[in-house]
Amino acid sequence: MSAFIAMFVCAWFLLGIGVYGLMTTHNFLRVMIALQLMVKGALIILVVAGYLTEQFALGQSLAITVITVDTLVMVIGLALAVQVKTHKGTLNIDEVINAEG
Amino acid sequence: MIIILLVLTLFCAFLATQTSRLLHATLWLAGVSALTSTMFYFIGAWTIAVVELSVGAGLVIVLVVFVITMIGDEQQPVQIKRLPLVLIVFMLLFILILTVPLIPFSSTIDLPMLDSELWQNRELDLLVQITLIFAGVLGVLGLLRASDIDEKTEAVQTSNKIRPTVEREAIS
Amino acid sequence: MTILAGFIGLPILTSPLVYLLGHQSDFHRKINSRWFSLLMFVVLWSVWFGIAFLLESEGAIVFSVGMIRLRMDGLSFLISSLALLLSTLTTLFSFHDIEGQTSEEKYYGMIFILIGMILGLVCSGDLFNLWVWFEGTAISSYLLVAFYNQKADALAACVKYFVQTAVGSVLVLFGIGIVLIQTGTLDLAVIKPNASPLLTIAGALFVMGFGVKAALFPNFTWLPDAYAESPTGVSALLSGVVTVSGLVALLKVLSVVMGSQEQWSAVLLIIAAFNIIIGNFLAIAQTEVKRILAYSSISHIGFILLAFGIGLITHSPLAMRASVLHLFIHGLMKSLAFLAVGTFMYGLGRKSSQQLTINDLTGAAQRYPAMAVALVMGLLSLAGVPLLAGFVSKWQIFIGGIQSGSGWIIVLMIFAALNSVFSLAYYLPIINALNSKTDEVRWQHTPQIPLSMRLSVMTLALLILLLGIFPNLIDWLINPAGEALFALFL
Numbered sequence: 001m002s003a004f005i006a007m008f009v010c011a012w013f014l015l016g017i018g019v020y021g022l023m024t025t026h027n028f029l030r031v032m033i034a035l036q037l038m039v040k041g042a043l044i045i046l047v048v049a050g051y052l053t054e055q056f057a058l059g060q061s062l063a064i065t066v067i068t069v070d071t072l073v074m075v076i077g078l079a080l081a082v083q084v085k086t087h088k089g090t091l092n093i094d095e096v097i098n099a100e101g
Numbered sequence: 102m103i104i105i106l107l108v109l110t111l112f113c114a115f116l117a118t119q120t121s122r123l124l125h126a127t128l129w130l131a132g133v134s135a136l137t138s139t140m141f142y143f144i145g146a147w148t149i150a151v152v153e154l155s156v157g158a159g160l161v162i163v164l165v166v167f168v169i170t171m172i173g174d175e176q177q178p179v180q181i182k183r184l185p186l187v188l189i190v191f192m193l194l195f196i197l198i199l200t201v202p203l204i205p206f207s208s209t210i211d212l213p214m215l216d217s218e219l220w221q222n223r224e225l226d227l228l229v230q231i232t233l234i235f236a237g238v239l240g241v242l243g244l245l246r247a248s249d250i251d252e253k254t255e256a257v258q259t260s261n262k263i264r265p266t267v268e269r270e271a272i273s
Numbered sequence: 274m275t276i277l278a279g280f281i282g283l284p285i286l287t288s289p290l291v292y293l294l295g296h297q298s299d300f301h302r303k304i305n306s307r308w309f310s311l312l313m314f315v316v317l318w319s320v321w322f323g324i325a326f327l328l329e330s331e332g333a334i335v336f337s338v339g340m341i342r343l344r345m346d347g348l349s350f351l352i353s354s355l356a357l358l359l360s361t362l363t364t365l366f367s368f369h370d371i372e373g374q375t376s377e378e379k380y381y382g383m384i385f386i387l388i389g390m391i392l393g394l395v396c397s398g399d400l401f402n403l404w405v406w407f408e409g410t411a412i413s414s415y416l417l418v419a420f421y422n423q424k425a426d427a428l429a430a431c432v433k434y435f436v437q438t439a440v441g442s443v444l445v446l447f448g449i450g451i452v453l454i455q456t457g458t459l460d461l462a463v464i465k466p467n468a469s470p471l472l473t474i475a476g477a478l479f480v481m482g483f484g485v486k487a488a489l490f491p492n493f494t495w496l497p498d499a500y501a502e503s504p505t506g507v508s509a510l511l512s513g514v515v516t517v518s519g520l521v522a523l524l525k526v527l528s529v530v531m532g533s534q535e536q537w538s539a540v541l542l543i544i545a546a547f548n549i550i551i552g553n554f555l556a557i558a559q560t561e562v563k564r565i566l567a568y569s570s571i572s573h574i575g576f577i578l579l580a581f582g583i584g585l586i587t588h589s590p591l592a593m594r595a596s597v598l599h600l601f602i603h604g605l606m607k608s609l610a611f612l613a614v615g616t617f618m619y620g621l622g623r624k625s626s627q628q629l630t631i632n633d634l635t636g637a638a639q640r641y642p643a644m645a646v647a648l649v650m651g652l653l654s655l656a657g658v659p660l661l662a663g664f665v666s667k668w669q670i671f672i673g674g675i676q677s678g679s680g681w682i683i684v685l686m687i688f689a690a691l692n693s694v695f696s697l698a699y700y701l702p703i704i705n706a707l708n709s710k711t712d713e714v715r716w717q718h719t720p721q722i723p724l725s726m727r728l729s730v731m732t733l734a735l736l737i738l739l740l741g742i743f744p745n746l747i748d749w750l751i752n753p754a755g756e757a758l759f760a761l762f763l
Binding site: 011012015018022028031035038039041042045046048049050052053055058059062065066069072073076077080083084087088093 | 401405408411412415416419422423424425428429431432435436439440442443446447449450451453454457459
């Protein structure tokens, strides 16, 4: 039982580390890495939620769906990153965003 | 056992945001994926452990490394910013103090557990995922396309523009 | 009823067909995807008629897949109709607007997927399923926003949109996890709200997460860039339906986690007030026309949320109906404005993502009088001038608020009315520029506006005028939606 509580706490801390990573970086790829960390936290909390309510299969199927969808989002983000680097020359978010009006 | 895994996971995650080289950050992210997958295995959620390991520590890392080699590795100086860290820690403690005591205790759960059929009740999620994969592929193809205007359509466009002015000159 | 499955599944299934049909190298065969899209829209409208008749007789259509229920009620039907109408007109408009871009078949394919995702989002009866459809709308709109992928500004706008939406969706996931821990089920019809702190935190996460997509304060910074840099048809679609669908998803989800309705409605009212005033103030400083319209969208979403909050706090079905009416009419007005601006851009020969400032529009009324009239109608309707539809919906909101009688609500109504009048300050310069009698050289060699563009703009303008004079024409659409929204919460 305490294992589940510990995992619950860990998931929130992963979210916190992800948000901290988002706020302290300027590189778009690091932003994506921080997003992935947050998604890992969400996965843990979904699986734990499934276990705590005695619906093991539900938690896992939710988590698999999240893995699929967020991998897709990651792939689109990477394609976007490639295009931004090609046309803007930099992946620095401040420069990318502030250059326009 | 799980506590050790948890502490290691948080350690790897924190390093993933702090290292100066992008490639190292990706490797720490792979570490987080592997440790999360091990945690799932120890609970007994074997299916998701396998999927998380192959996708999280496999597919995503390979893709990011591929993009990094295409784009170039940018270095970032390591500095720990106090204010965001303090804010986040306070928010987390606030949330955890509120929520953890309310988690429903159940004495019948012990580790590990077997899982039954996964998709039986959530077929609609599966169908939407398939559509999303198609949408994602279309999106990536569209984002990465090289945009040069077809010569024929350009000719049609310019002829459309010339025609009304020619008519106007003919009238006047 | 399988007709519901057909309604949602049809756009999703036609998308690959549209893509494959257009994926030919010959120019003349590329046009196939356009006509096929039109054909599929005709089919979709006939299915829509079937659903409309079924709803009249039965009240709600339910279709279950496994344990997940899809439910079409008045509110979902309203959003579906709005989505269908706007996407038909947008596709019609885009025939010539994105002509010449490589891979236009991806554009049409993506629009179909986006519509299918929105239909699924508003019909979903399960919390996690709602998240999956929500991610679907996000994924299908990334390409549409960054469609001009050679332009650095469009890519930057998409980056902002991407990061904020992705963070929002992870926050929603945490909320879903907490709701599952607390209640043990994900079925929206079964979860009963109670005042547990877990559910309150889940609700806060939902407001932050869905609020990004719904452009609520303070998460609306992605909106002006995304609306201004995307193709005109996409801006019209985004402002009319997609952002609003985020708001509807938020409301559906909040209905199950609201423990204490007074406190939540106070929070929503404060957010709405911030939206209204910040949208207005930021719009004044803009010179680019599409950005003015984007900031005005932020303001109008504030109006919709304001009416909803008042309906919640005073238990008034009239205010709920007003918010749903404004939702529908704003979709029409804003799309009209964007499409009309798009025709001027076409006339000037610019791609939609290049800037069109107010100065660029001077003297446009001499060359394109019909389009100028349409744009003026759209702008005046947005400002709430009588005889046009915008006045009707804003008037309904004010009546709904004043009838409640509470002191704070009356103050909010005065605040909203002042802001509504204030919005004229940024619409009038555009109208002035349009009608100014100058001898501008730039309008002299401009092409004719194609029939498809004129048709879509004129349809919307006619609807705005008609609904302004006879607002009861759409009672059959608005009344069930208002009742459904009311029934969700009270």
